[in-house]
Amino acid sequence: MADLWQDAMDHAVTAARGAGRQVVREALREDRKVMTKSSSVDLVTQTDQKVEQLIIQSVKEKYPTHRFIGEESVAAGEPCVLSDEPTWIIDPIDGTTNFVHGFPFVAVSVGFSVNRQIEFGVVYSCLEDKMFTARRGRGSFCNGQPLQVSAQTDVGQSVIATEFGSNRDPEVVDGIFSSLRNVLAIPVHGVRSAGTAAINMCLVASGCVEAYYEMGMHVWDLAAASLLVTEAGGVLMDVEGGPFDLMSRRVIAANNRSIGQRIAREIRAYAPVRDDAP
Ligand code: IPD
Secondary structure (H helix, E strand, O other): OOOOOHHHHHHHHHHHHHHHHHHHHHHOOOOOOEEEOOOOOOEEEHHHHHHHHHHHHHHHHHOOOOEEEEHHHHHOOOOOOOOOOOEEEEEEEEOHHHHHHOOOOOEEEEEEEEOOEEEEEEEEEOOOOEEEEEEOOOOEEEOOEEOOOOOOOOHHHOEEEEOOOOOOOHHHHHHHHHHHHHHHOOOOOEEEOOOOHHHHHHHHHHOOOOEEEEEOOOHHHHHHHHHHHHHOOOEEEOOOOOEOOOOOOEEEEEOOHHHHHHHHOOOOOOOOOOOOOO
């Protein structure tokens, strides 16, 4: 059967690689002017804005009727609406804090949804020069090599990824540490943070970590990499163990359901304001 969206996916791969190599990597050689958004630790740079504009412009020329959810466009006041229409969900730099500090995990993330279902996901890890791709029903790949989640079934033999996010509300921070303490004390082999949700999820897809959980990230951090996880054989769920909801800002991505559910039992859940809140 012809693949309706292959051409769009090829475009996403070219755009993400081009932006990552020519704009993000170049910018890392220069001084980066840092601005803030919702708080003093929610960072943005001109490079985030430039990459998002470049990708959106190139897509608009090819697909003028398609819609967009872009991190920096939403920050600038555009609505964050996931409809049935073909929608490009873009995080121009996932790992902006890493980018600002030169911590070497920075990704350009492009997801594409139709009827609210992710059709393809592209995550380009700019400094590692790794191109992660997934097409619905056709598997996950890194630089063209197929990916498979870990076969581990014992949570005690697992490495778990999570993040601390950018919410510094003491109650939220206490919740993060309480969950972290519970997960470590299972006990697991270790806990890791790449500093980007998309790369954490690609690590689950690659079989390097068994699960990743977080609350507070956004649809643009998750969209592309969510398909990488499921197409590599993994599962997605809510942090309380229910069905995953792309707009809820909560996720567990795991190699299998039993490890995901085990992690869910240890998380002190809270409900961030949804991405589609009016
Ligand atoms: C952030 C990263 C980080 C996660 C935050 C995200 P950004 O995305 O994915 O790992 O902890 O919740 O907001 O702002 O660098 O695109």
